[in-house]
Amino acid sequence: MAENKSLKAAVPLEKPWSFYGENGELRGLAVSYFRVLSEELDTPITVHAVPAKRLIHGIEMGYYDLTLMFADQAQDGAVSIVAPVLKLDKVLVGLKGLDIKNRQDIEGLRMAFVRGASSGSWIDNNQRIKKITTSNYRESLWLLKQKRVDAITGSYPVLENILTKHDMSWDDLNRPYLLSCRFVLLMFSNLSKHYSQFKAVQVTALKMKKGQKWEALLREVSEVAPSMLAQHNHEKFLSY
Template sequence: MLNQKISRRDFLAAVAAVSALGLAGCGGTSADAGSASASADGDLLAQISDRGEMVFATEGTWSPWTFHNEAGELTGFDIEVARAIADKLGVGATFAEGEWDGLLAGLDSGRYDTMANGVSVTPEREEKYDFTEPYAYNRIVVITTADSDIASMEDLEGKTTANTLGSSYATLAESFGATNTGVDDFNQTIQLLESGRIDATLNDEVVFYDYMNQHPDAALKIAAENDEPTHVAFPLRREAATESLLAAMNEAIAELREDGTLAELSQEFFGIDITEA
């Protein structure tokens, strides 16, 4: 029996339980016991282990990060990375789909454990959320019609763009003087661009190439790109209850990088490896 192996899920649950017992070990009153129970219940990793699933918020409309394939199945780079992390934690992955501006609100309220949606790490978001170690590094580009005279980020001054409200793309465009229109998803953005209702949109380089592979006749181009790649990571609520989950996810990401899983998934969905800085 001493040599019997335990599953990663059982190990993580045991760690959470030991932590909770440690919190209660210094007192003997019923009030202390109640406090310890609340601490155990509040540990998100323990909750995930108990329920046997981890809930990821995602759009499901942003290929190749998160989308539905021809069979209607949810997949994409982020989706498969999320599934691999959940597997490392010994649980299943469940996905709640919605529009971007509601995903972070759902994370804030505790409806979701985290987000799998190519979330860029920004100074503003770091003030509110804890982020895992990056699992991808992304370059933001300016997408325009083929005949546009935009040639740099500075040329966005006075121009109109469209992106989902609260996205890093909208924030970046506005920082260069553009007026942003809120949209629901990338497809709506492209419709506005091709109809001439906006001058440009910002998005990932890999998203642009994926779209062009599916629409080779689209009269679009990359007009400019941001100098520095953005770090892509999983956001977690900044609270004591998420600390053990953050550590476990970081360990899983390190293992997936080491065993080549991240690079393989990147090649599968992007055709290049964007998992190394």
């Protein structure tokens, strides 16, 4: 494959999506996904782990060709959906004792928001919620632990990984309140210099989900972030 056909993929620098191992190697579920996609496509894909805000800016400007994100994270017309990857819940949590049953309980809260991230719900643009911007989810949880915010949002896999960093567990938090259930999508930048490869990537990504390598990826998910493979019936959550 010619060198100018190689693609750049941006992934969120947030465990379990991507992280650096003990020897400095880049690991994580998104990293593994693009490794398998590269093998099946027979095209080099270099993976860049970056903060959420830089990821969105880079994919919108065409600095990166591919990424994994929610449908509403980038500006309209900036990206094209290639294929669905996994369904993911976004939840809102606070410290134990915070009782959240409906929208009215959320309005007026101080909430930490990771720069460039999206909850996929009405709270993203609600002016009655005081939003404190953070660099990453670990910083958001630290603010919550210090009681400098009332609540944070995030997906189960990300929250599971950062709780241990602060010597916390789910027992320290209130019952999660479901905000959204959406597909994480493989996206192609509309400004990519390699957009002519869109169809080939799409065909490969969809075909990949029917093969043995996809089953291997799911096994990795079940080991690293089992909540990603939940049935999403949401009976365990409080209603809206």
